[in-house]
Amino acid sequence: MTHEVIRHLLDDYVTGELTEDARAPVAEHIATCAICAAEVESLKGILAQAAGLPKAIDPPAEAWLNIRAAIERDKEAVATHQTLSESFWRRPYVLAAAAVLVAILSSGGTALYLNSRNTDLAVVRATTRDAANGATPANFVAFTIEENTYLRNVAVLQDLLDQQEASLAPETVAQLKTSLRTIDEAILEARNALARDPANKDLIEMLSGSYRQKMDLMRRTAEMTRGS
Amino acid sequence: MGVEVRATAWTALRRGCVAGAAAILFVASPALAQKKVERKIPLGMEGAIRIVNMVGTVVVHGWNKDTVMVRGTLGAGDQFFMGGGYTGAKMFVESANERDPKPARLEVWVPARVRLWVKTATANIDVSGVDGGLDLYVVSGTIDVTGNPRELNAEAIDGDIHITGSPPWVRAKSASGTIIFRGASSDAAFSTVSGAVKVEGGLFERSKVETVTGNINFSGSLDRSGSFDFDTHSGTIDIAIPDKTPATFSVVTIAGTITNNLSKNSPIPGRFGRGAELTMETNSGGGAKVSVRTFKGPVTLRRMK
Numbered sequence: 001m002t003h004e005v006i007r008h009l010l011d012d013y014v015t016g017e018l019t020e021d022a023r024a025p026v027a028e029h030i031a032t033c034a035i036c037a038a039e040v041e042s043l044k045g046i047l048a049q050a051a052g053l054p055k056a057i058d059p060p061a062e063a064w065l066n067i068r069a070a071i072e073r074d075k076e077a078v079a080t081h082q083t084l085s086e087s088f089w090r091r092p093y094v095l096a097a098a099a100v101l102v103a104i105l106s107s108g109g110t111a112l113y114l115n116s117r118n119t120d121l122a123v124v125r126a127t128t129r130d131a132a133n134g135a136t137p138a139n140f141v142a143f144t145i146e147e148n149t150y151l152r153n154v155a156v157l158q159d160l161l162d163q164q165e166a167s168l169a170p171e172t173v174a175q176l177k178t179s180l181r182t183i184d185e186a187i188l189e190a191r192n193a194l195a196r197d198p199a200n201k202d203l204i205e206m207l208s209g210s211y212r213q214k215m216d217l218m219r220r221t222a223e224m225t226r227g228s
Numbered sequence: 229m230g231v232e233v234r235a236t237a238w239t240a241l242r243r244g245c246v247a248g249a250a251a252i253l254f255v256a257s258p259a260l261a262q263k264k265v266e267r268k269i270p271l272g273m274e275g276a277i278r279i280v281n282m283v284g285t286v287v288v289h290g291w292n293k294d295t296v297m298v299r300g301t302l303g304a305g306d307q308f309f310m311g312g313g314y315t316g317a318k319m320f321v322e323s324a325n326e327r328d329p330k331p332a333r334l335e336v337w338v339p340a341r342v343r344l345w346v347k348t349a350t351a352n353i354d355v356s357g358v359d360g361g362l363d364l365y366v367v368s369g370t371i372d373v374t375g376n377p378r379e380l381n382a383e384a385i386d387g388d389i390h391i392t393g394s395p396p397w398v399r400a401k402s403a404s405g406t407i408i409f410r411g412a413s414s415d416a417a418f419s420t421v422s423g424a425v426k427v428e429g430g431l432f433e434r435s436k437v438e439t440v441t442g443n444i445n446f447s448g449s450l451d452r453s454g455s456f457d458f459d460t461h462s463g464t465i466d467i468a469i470p471d472k473t474p475a476t477f478s479v480v481t482i483a484g485t486i487t488n489n490l491s492k493n494s495p496i497p498g499r500f501g502r503g504a505e506l507t508m509e510t511n512s513g514g515g516a517k518v519s520v521r522t523f524k525g526p527v528t529l530r531r532m533k
Contacts, residue, residue: 179403186461
């Protein structure tokens with residue numbers, strides 16, 4: 001397993017949700033990778049803090065009004081956005097919702113990853129095609145959820161490509177890496193712009209398009225390097 | 229003295245002949261190592277055929293016979309397989325050395341309305357006169373299609389794709405290769421990463437062109453009820469349409485520029501004063517819907533020359 005794939009399994013590793021088969025290579029990697037080891041420590045810290053929180057919190061009556069007001073304020077000015085957004089994301093009930101969301105995505109993504117190892121490229125193909133045919137996320141929050149799925153699919157595809165790299169000509173591999181880097185740079189640039197202007201639907205659509213292109217290129221390469 | 233001169237000349241001539249013969253053998257040896265192949269099998273006019281040849285060339289011609297015929301040359305030790313029934317056939321080259329396959333050239337004649345599927349790695353694919361569906365895949369070779377297949381799907385990783393004709397439905401994708409489409413289509417989509425996309429020709433009903441850094445050039449007529457999307461991150465977009473085309477344009481660039489030579493409408497600054505936006509109607513509006521979006525690539529709208 002590659003560093004990229006393992007990075008996406010760390011949360012399941014920390015929560016003990018990985019199967020034994022998957023756990024061993026992840027543990028082996030963590031022992032030699034300072035980045036992943038630090039990530040594990042950080043996740044453990046978050047879990048320890050979360051353990052001290054009450055099991056359930058009733059959101060205050062004005063919660064939704066506050067969220068809506070925050071979103072409206074986000075639309076109004078870029079200058080004030082980041083402060084508002086940060087405070088928004090720091091609210092405990094939003095954090096709790098995000099934690100649940102991450103757990104769901106994490107389990108789903110891990111299942112997808114493990115399934116893809118067993119059931120071949122078909123799963124990824126179906127997922128990427130669904131994404132390609134699917135509607136663009138309507139807003140920033142929906143986009144961040146979808147972005148998580150994109151990242152997991154990219155990790156699965158990257159793992160497949162790593163396995164198949166030997167069957168490609170070195171110049172093709174170099175060209176493919178250049179193309180992926182080009183897409184990554186575009187994603188990064190648009191992502192930074194979106195952080196400054198999260199209500200910009202055009203940016204969301206462009207970013208979704210770039211992610212879809214990346215997945216599509218990786219899927220096509222993986223399919224082409226397989227037998228007929 | 230005269231004898232010595234003759235002997236020296238004779239020696240030089242003999243050496244020349246030996247060197248010449250060696251050179252001929254050296255040049256001819258690859259040709260001698262190649263193996264010729266020629267086969268023929270029946271296949272229905274609307275059957276399906278799959279061709280796999282990893283290195284070399286695959287040239288396919290459509291003809292009006294319910295027969296598949298192949299002529300080609302293979303590398304020494306390579307094997308050619310072909311088989312199937314009247315509704316479907318398959319042919320492929322099996323290389324003697326998978327790690328270092330030798331180029332094979334296949335020239336294939338297929339029933340014109342057949343469904344054709346070709347897969348190669350570095351082999352070029354050249355298809356002409358096939359009206360059925362085409363699925364063509366290369367890693368780094370070039371795809372050339374001439375004709376009017378009812379469906380055309382062409383995918384490359386770093387190869388170029390050239391299409392001349394009017395397939396009603398066409399999809400072409402490459403990463404760093406260039407896509408050139410000359411013709412017309414009711415449903416066309418082209419996608420690259422850094423490769424340029426050049427579309428020119430007749431009437432289009434629905435088209436989508438997307439690149440990351442590749443430039444987009446579109447020059448064609450827009451159907452009144454059509455929809456057209458052009459997206460790029462940093463490539464340039466140049467759209468040329470005939471004068472008096474009724475269309476509604478929505479152009480957005482986050483950090484690029486818009487040059488509008490289609491009407492008197494001027495772009496306005498984009499969100500927070502960055503980039504530019506332009507929403508306009510040409511020839512009283514209605515008609516085609518055109519959406520153009522870039523992150524920082526410049527956009528030019530103009531009349532066709």
